[in-house]
Amino acid sequence: MMGRLLAFLMLAMFTAGAARAQAMRDMVADFDAFAARTAGMAEGARVAAFKRTLGPILPGIYDPTSSAGDRAVARALAQWPVKRGAILDARDRARAAYRTGLVRFGRAFPGFRPTMPVYLIHSLGQMDGGTREIRGRAVLMFGADVIADIHAGEAIAPLVDHELFHTYHQRFFADCPQLWCPLWAEGLATYVTxxxxxxxxxxxxxxxxxxxxxxxxxxxxxxxLCHARANLDTTDETLLSSFTDGSHKGGPYPARFGYYLGYRIAEHMGRDLTLDQLARLKPAEVRDRIARAIDSYGRCGNATD
Incomplete structure (x- = not known):
């Protein structure tokens, strides 16, 4: 009984500490307040006021320097009265999923401690979740507007877990320009999810x-698999995009098939290693493990198609 009580108290302490260290900043509320306050303004003046008011909070996101960026701001503000309800609902679901996600990660990855700032924003159509750099520091962002568009009525936990894993994995695995790096990073994140x-x-x-x-x-x-095996070390941007870019068209494989391919590779490696052991693999050994995992399906020879 005392053991269970102690475990409960430790979990409660972790959850409270994580929430304090890594509270999600809700900037959807800031967007909502700004939209209400400026509803009667002319479009150009409204966009300028948006950049002046909210731009300094999220530089690089809310202070676009291009006409396309200004149009995105104007469109988001104009559509807000219609989309407000769905986006606020997505905001609430994302907040709840993030709170429970911290607890899930504390259980699955004992070394996980949230340190990266987290923002919940109207992303102007840019993302459902991902990391960005603000004032030279990496931050995690969730876009309630895109969540509302592509995750309507769905569980948000998988998205949150995928992005939280990236923040944890980067402690052990740095990006590189070769294909095997995004294949591993995104495939493992999908397998963990x-x-x-x-x-x-x-x-x-x-x-x-x-x-x-x-x-x-x-x-x-x-x-x-053989196509990936033959090109693990490529840095060709067109070839890389064929594996990971959702806008890629043409070729025998669907857009973003590298996420699924990487997932299947990580799944194979997960037969012998725990999730945390996979996350902590040293970059120097990952590339060869990927090659061996592919080879376990049968030798490719010189296949490159």
Whole structure:
């Protein structure tokens, strides 16, 4: 009994400490207040006021320097009365998923301690979740507007877990320009997300964006694996984008198929290693482990298609 009580108290202390260290800043509320306060302004003056008022809080996000960026601000403000309810609902669901996500991560990754600032924002259509740099410091952001658009009625926990894992994984694994790096980083994040959310749908895992990825890749899995095997060290941007870019068109594989391919590779490696052991693998050994995981499906020879 005392042991269970102690465990409960330790978990409660972790959760409270994490919440204090890593409170999510809700800038959707700032956007809402600004939109209400400036509803009667002319578009140009309203955009200028937005950049002047909110731009200093999120430089690089809320202070666009291009006409396209200004149009995005104007469009978001003009659409706010119609989209407000759905975005505020997405905001509330994201906040709840983040609070429970901190607890889930404390259990799955004992060394996890949240340190990166977290913002919940109207992203002007830029993201559902991801890291950005603000004043030279990496921050984690969740875009309630995009969450409302592409995760309507869905669980938000898989998205939160995916992005939280990236903040943890970067302690042990640095980006590199070769294909094997994003293949590992995104594939492992997807595998962790599936492991922590076993009932998640492909839509919640973004494995159907911009079109279903799983079935189309499974149909050519051997060729896809050999294609990756032959190009693990490439830095060619066009080839890299064919694996990870949602806007990529053409070729025999669906856009962003590298996320699913990396997931299957991490899944294979996870037969022998825990999630935390996978996260802590040294970069020097990851590349060869990926190659061996692919080879375990059968030798590719010189296959490159």
């Amino acid at each position: 599936v492991s922590m959310n076993p009932n998640a749908t492909d839509s919640e895992l973004l494995l159907d964006y911009p079109a279903p990825i799983r079935a189309a890749t499974d149909a050519r899995m051997r060729q896809a």
